[in-house]
Structure formats: C-alpha cells, structure tokens
Amino acid sequence: MGSQVKKKLRIYGDEEDKISSLPDELIHHILSFTDAKEAVQTSVLSNRWKSLWITLPFLNFGEYRYSSPKNNTKFIRHVLSKRNRQSDLFELNFCVYNKGLRRCLIANVVEYAISHNVQSLDFGLLYKHQPFKLSTFNSNSLKKLTLRVRLEEFAMELGCWDLPCLTTLFLKYPDFDLTKGNQISDSWFTCLPSLRDLGLENWDLSISSFSFSIPDLTTLRLSNCILPKMVLDLPSLITLDLHNVNLPYDMSDMISTLISLQNLTISSPFTQDHVISCPRPLLNLNIRTSSSRYDSGSGYIIVFAPKICNFTSYGIFATTFGVPELETVNIRLQGWFQGLQSSKEEIYHRLTNMFPGLGNAKTLTFDLESIKALNEISSLLVWLPSPFYNMKYIKVPKTYKKSNMSGALRNYLLGGSPRSTIVTTLPQVCGIETIDKDDRKANEEGDNALQDIKFKIEWLAHERTPFRMAIRRLKRKNRKVMESDSTPADTFLDDLTTKIRGELVAELEEKVSKKVQDNLSMILKKIAEANPGLNMDIGRVAAIIASEDDENGTPFSAKTAGTAGTSGTAGISGTAGISGTAGTSGTAGTS
Known part of the structure; x- marks a missing residue:
C-alpha cells in the first residue's frame, strides 16, 4: 500500500501545483463555497495552506445534524x-440544526462577527428557541442581514436594532412555529434608514401592525405570506416578487399605488381567475404557475399594463393582455412537468388555449421543453389558425434543430405574420445614418408616439378586442364575485375602459402639445438662421409667448421659446418676425 502511494507521488511530484500558486484572494474565494470544517482541513495539504484558513473572510457553519453538540461546540470555539x-x-453563514448548542456560544458567534466588521450575516436556528432581541444584531458595518430565528414581537425603543448601513433584509419566520405570533411590527424598521431590499417569508401581514410605509424601499419579496389588507405605501418600489401568496381576484387596489413599479413577478397556483391591473411604469411581468396543483384546474388571467414590454410565463395558463402590442414573450416549461399527475400529452393540448391571448407579441421565445411540446401536438395545430398577427421573430434554442419542426407547427407560428422568421439569435438593431439625422429621428419618434397612442385608443374602443372579450367572459364566469364587489357588475367593464381611455387621451394631448411646440421652435430657428441681421429683444419675446397660448390653445412654454430664440436674433419680433410673408408667425406657429 505504501509503495503505491510513493509511486503516485513520484509520478505527480514533478507536476506544478497550480492551485497553491494562486494568490490568497483567489483561494479565499474558492474556500468561500465550502463549509468551515472543510476549509480548516485544507491546512494539512502543505505549508502553503497551513495558515490560509485563519485569514479567510468567509465562514460557513452548516447544519451539523449528525455531530454531537459537544464536538460542534468545540469546533466552533x-x-x-x-x-x-x-x-x-x-x-x-450560521444555520445550525443542533439543539445542544448553548445560547452563550451562539451569542459569542454573532458578537465575534459584528466586532470583525461583518457585512453579510445569514443567521438561523432550525429548532425551537427563545426569541432574540433585535439589539443583538446592532452593527455599523452590516449591509445584508438574513434571519431565520424568532424575534421579539414588540421591541421597545431600547431593544430596537441599530443598523445604519443595512440595505438588504430578509426575515423568515421559523417553519416549526407558524401558528404562534408570526406578526411584524413597524418598530422593527424604524432604525433602518438605508433599507432598500426587503424579503419576508411565513408572515401573516393581515394581522400585523406593519403599515407597509417605507418610502425608499425599491425591492419587496413576499413568500408564503398572507397579504396585508391596507394599500401598500411604497412610492419608490421598482421590483415586487409575490411567491405563493393569497392573491385577491382583482389585484388592482393592491398594486395600483406603486407608481414606480417596473418589475412584477407572481408565483401562484392560479386555480381561479384573476385581473391584474398594473401601474403605468411596469415594463416586465413574470407569471409562474404551480404544476403540483395544475390537475385541479387553471384560472384565466387578464392583465392590463399600458407600457409593458416583456412577459415571461412559466407553466401553462390562459391569459390576455389589455395592450395592443407586446415586445417580447418568453415561454418556459423546462422542469415544470415534474410532479404532475396528468400525462404530458394531455397537458400539451392545453397549450393551444394559451397562445390566442399572446397574438400581439412581436418576438416569441421558446425554451427546449416548450417547443418540443408544441411539436408533439402538430396533428392538432393543423386545424387551428395562427394567432400571431404581429410577429417578427420566433426564437428557438440553439440546440434545437429547425429541421425537426413539423410543417403544421411552422404554419401555426408563422401563418399569421408571413414576414416573420424563425431564429436562434435575435438580430441587433442598427441605427440609420442620415444628413439631418437628429431632426428626422425626433420627428419620426414624435409621429410614432402619436400614432401609437391613437391606435391604443381605437384598439381599446373596439368591441371585439381580446381584452374586452376576456373581461366579458370573466364577468359571466365570476358573476357572484363581481356582485359582491362594491362596483356593480354592469359598470365594471365601462369604468375600467373609461379609466384606461382617459389616461391614454391625456398622454396623447401631452404629446401633441409638445410636438406643436417643437415644430414652432424649429420654424423660428430656420427664420433666425435666414435673417441674421435682424435685431430684437429675445427675453421680451419669450416672456410674451410664455404668458399666452397659440390660436389652438397649445401652451408655449418659456423654456421652449428660449430655445427657439437663442438659435438666432430673429426669433419672432421685428419686421420679419411678426408680420409680413417672411415672418408667417401666426400661420407657421400653428401648422
């Protein structure tokens, strides 16, 4: 046995030890993925490794389920x-499942970390224990804190924590004690001036005194929580993630006040119908259904988000978007079928109920599982018309051979948009160089914006849009729910449509006003360049224009007037600026 070891040493002894030659920082990074026991054991490798672990800036103490409390205590010390x-x-990272550890040892571990300027602390006890005081975790250096322990429910002022640099906080109520006091108090957050990212799991927010008023919070993640009854007062919130929460039928009241929301992720069984009316800034929506409860049925989801660009679905469900166009739709099914009781073939057929509500997508992206599922039901797709009337690109994985795609599937995907193509990589959009690039680009963007809003209003008013048809279908299906609402069922569609149309009209008026001002500014600029000899008081002219409207009632701001006037000395006044053919101020100003 010994000779074999020596033989191996002779074979590999001359080879260079590349890992040991790495800088300490890189070796520390490698060891950060290991448990503290494994990191300490590396000290026997060589003299180079003997003292590396004692300067390791990352410590991970695992669950230690199968070690005795005595050995665990000795090792940690x-x-x-x-x-x-x-x-x-x-x-x-200190997440231990060992009831024999003394409370004083656990306190020493936290105190040691804080005294050594810890920036990220993940602390959890996976067994029943007495609640911790919030002040236990006071630190001037801590930026990220994850707690999986019981905390004092009502912290007095002296017992509150002081974490001036904390930006990320995750609180999980222990799984073993969900029925006892899982409430959150506002006093937990009064000493967190830098908090931007908050995650909560296993909390009953409907009975908590937590008011959900954190003005500077940008990210909120709720998992296995009962949602609060009050409206969320989070004006700076950009990202909201809801996982396995009790969603109301109409989510409009809950999220309509989130005026800065851009990213919304919802993971739910969706066994019932839901209406999701999102704030105007929302750009990205991710919806994930649970396959474990899919056999009990799937609800219908109606979404209205005026400026949404990207939608990602994980699972199979029917949905309709109250917008005329979706930039990108991603269909994901990889791993979703695990644990499903029904056969895959039976579930594949339900995909055909999903795509009609996504027909306005410009780019449709499939993962490998979803495109294979569609190919499996090609015999059914032969009889269905293509729902994709606005499509430009169908993106499939690079590992998928296009030659394996059946003709029926190809016709189903491309038949509604003859100019669309199937790609594995989306093309890059390149700009067009022109002589008058800036002026033309601005003018085209203005025209496109006006046409887009006009189309939205006409599309919304059309009686047979998928959005209006889905609302009616949902009203009939959920008549009892609608009747119990404070808004009568007969006026639900009209009120929602009127609200949306009013917002679009206001946006149209704003863009028209800006376009008229920009055109007038451009005309005055050309006049000034053509008549450099004219002399006038630009400040006086700008003040007059800023105080009046043009003959169409469009306000001309002082800022815009100044822009026009500063391009030359012939802005508006003078012989050529007010009267005569050269000035044409009245006619040109309103054209």
Missing part, C-alpha cells in the same frame, strides 16, 4: 479562537 484577529470577516 476552535475556529473563532485560532482565526487571525486582525482579519475582518466579510460574510458569516
């Missing part, structure tokens, strides 16, 4: 005592 006292601890 050894690590803390032998570690280099001058080295800061950047990250500590």
Whole structure:
C-alpha cells in the first residue's frame, strides 16, 4: 500500500501545483463555497495552506445534524479562537440544526462577527428557541442581514436594532412555529434608514401592525405570506416578487399605488381567475404557475399594463393582455412537468388555449421543453389558425434543430405574420445614418408616439378586442364575485375602459402639445438662421409667448421659446418676425 502511494507521488511530484500558486484572494474565494470544517482541513495539504484558513473572510457553519453538540461546540470555539484577529470577516453563514448548542456560544458567534466588521450575516436556528432581541444584531458595518430565528414581537425603543448601513433584509419566520405570533411590527424598521431590499417569508401581514410605509424601499419579496389588507405605501418600489401568496381576484387596489413599479413577478397556483391591473411604469411581468396543483384546474388571467414590454410565463395558463402590442414573450416549461399527475400529452393540448391571448407579441421565445411540446401536438395545430398577427421573430434554442419542426407547427407560428422568421439569435438593431439625422429621428419618434397612442385608443374602443372579450367572459364566469364587489357588475367593464381611455387621451394631448411646440421652435430657428441681421429683444419675446397660448390653445412654454430664440436674433419680433410673408408667425406657429 505504501509503495503505491510513493509511486503516485513520484509520478505527480514533478507536476506544478497550480492551485497553491494562486494568490490568497483567489483561494479565499474558492474556500468561500465550502463549509468551515472543510476549509480548516485544507491546512494539512502543505505549508502553503497551513495558515490560509485563519485569514479567510468567509465562514460557513452548516447544519451539523449528525455531530454531537459537544464536538460542534468545540469546533466552533476552535475556529473563532485560532482565526487571525486582525482579519475582518466579510460574510458569516450560521444555520445550525443542533439543539445542544448553548445560547452563550451562539451569542459569542454573532458578537465575534459584528466586532470583525461583518457585512453579510445569514443567521438561523432550525429548532425551537427563545426569541432574540433585535439589539443583538446592532452593527455599523452590516449591509445584508438574513434571519431565520424568532424575534421579539414588540421591541421597545431600547431593544430596537441599530443598523445604519443595512440595505438588504430578509426575515423568515421559523417553519416549526407558524401558528404562534408570526406578526411584524413597524418598530422593527424604524432604525433602518438605508433599507432598500426587503424579503419576508411565513408572515401573516393581515394581522400585523406593519403599515407597509417605507418610502425608499425599491425591492419587496413576499413568500408564503398572507397579504396585508391596507394599500401598500411604497412610492419608490421598482421590483415586487409575490411567491405563493393569497392573491385577491382583482389585484388592482393592491398594486395600483406603486407608481414606480417596473418589475412584477407572481408565483401562484392560479386555480381561479384573476385581473391584474398594473401601474403605468411596469415594463416586465413574470407569471409562474404551480404544476403540483395544475390537475385541479387553471384560472384565466387578464392583465392590463399600458407600457409593458416583456412577459415571461412559466407553466401553462390562459391569459390576455389589455395592450395592443407586446415586445417580447418568453415561454418556459423546462422542469415544470415534474410532479404532475396528468400525462404530458394531455397537458400539451392545453397549450393551444394559451397562445390566442399572446397574438400581439412581436418576438416569441421558446425554451427546449416548450417547443418540443408544441411539436408533439402538430396533428392538432393543423386545424387551428395562427394567432400571431404581429410577429417578427420566433426564437428557438440553439440546440434545437429547425429541421425537426413539423410543417403544421411552422404554419401555426408563422401563418399569421408571413414576414416573420424563425431564429436562434435575435438580430441587433442598427441605427440609420442620415444628413439631418437628429431632426428626422425626433420627428419620426414624435409621429410614432402619436400614432401609437391613437391606435391604443381605437384598439381599446373596439368591441371585439381580446381584452374586452376576456373581461366579458370573466364577468359571466365570476358573476357572484363581481356582485359582491362594491362596483356593480354592469359598470365594471365601462369604468375600467373609461379609466384606461382617459389616461391614454391625456398622454396623447401631452404629446401633441409638445410636438406643436417643437415644430414652432424649429420654424423660428430656420427664420433666425435666414435673417441674421435682424435685431430684437429675445427675453421680451419669450416672456410674451410664455404668458399666452397659440390660436389652438397649445401652451408655449418659456423654456421652449428660449430655445427657439437663442438659435438666432430673429426669433419672432421685428419686421420679419411678426408680420409680413417672411415672418408667417401666426400661420407657421400653428401648422
């Protein structure tokens, strides 16, 4: 046995030890993915590794389920005592499943981390224990805190935590005790001036005194929580993630006040119908259904988000968007069928109920599982018309051979948009160089914006849009729910349509006003360039224009007037600026 080891040493002894030659920082990064026991064990490799672990800025103490409390206590104390006292601890993960650890040892671990300027702390006890005081985690360096422990429900002022640099906080109520006091208090967040990212799991927010008023919060993640009854007061919120929460039938009241929301992710079984009316800034929507409860049925989802660009679905469900165009739709099914009781073939057929509501997409992206599922039901697709009337690109994975796609599937995807193509990589959009590039581009963008809003109003008013038809279908299906609402069922569609149309009309008027002002500014600029000899008081002219409207009632701001006037000295006044053929101020100003 010994000779074999020596033989291997002779074979590999001359080879260079490339890992040991790496800088300490890289080796520390590698060891950050290992448990503290494994990191300490590397000290026997060579003299180079003997003292590497004592300066390791990352410490991970695992669950240690199968070790005795005595051995675990001895090891943890050894690590803390032998570690280099001058080295800061950047990250500590302490999630132990061992009832025998003393409370004083656990407190020493937290105190050690805080005294060594820890920036990221993940702390959890996977067994029943007494609640911790919030002040236990006070730190001037901590930026990210994850707690999976019981906390004092009502913290007094002296017992509150002080975390001036904390930007990310995740609180999970322990799974073993969900029925006892899983409430959150506002006092938990009064000392967190830098908080931007908040995650909550296993909390009953409907009975908590937490008011959900955090003005600077940008990201909120709720998992396995009962949603609050009050409206969310989060004016700066950009990202909202709802996982396995009790969604109301109409989510409009819950999220309509989130005026800065851009990204919304919802993971739910969706066994019932839902209406999701999102704020105007929303750009990205992700919806994930649960396959474990799919056999009990899937609800219909109606979405209205005026400026949404990207939609990603994970699972199979029917949906309709109250917008005339979707930039990108991503269909994901990879791994979704695991645990499903029904056969895949039976579920594949339900895909045909999903696509009619996505017919306005410009780009449709499939993962490997979803495109294979469609190919499996080609015999059914032969009899169905293509729902994609606005399509430009169908994107499939690079590993998928286009030659494997059946003719029926190809016709189903491309038949409604003859100019669309199937690609594995989306082309890059390149700009067009012109002599008068800036002026023409601005003019084209203005025209396109006006046409887009006009089309939205006409599309919304059309009686047979998928959006209006889906609303009617949902009203009939959920008549009892609608009747119990404060808004009568007969006026639900009209009120929603009127609200949406009013917003679009206001946006149209704003863009028309801006376009008229820009055109007038351009005309005055050309007059000034053609008549450089004219002399006038530009400030006086700008003040007069700023105080009046043109003959169409379009306000001309002082800012726009100044822009026009500063391009030359012949802005409006003078012989050529007000009267005569050369000035044409009245006619040109309103054209």
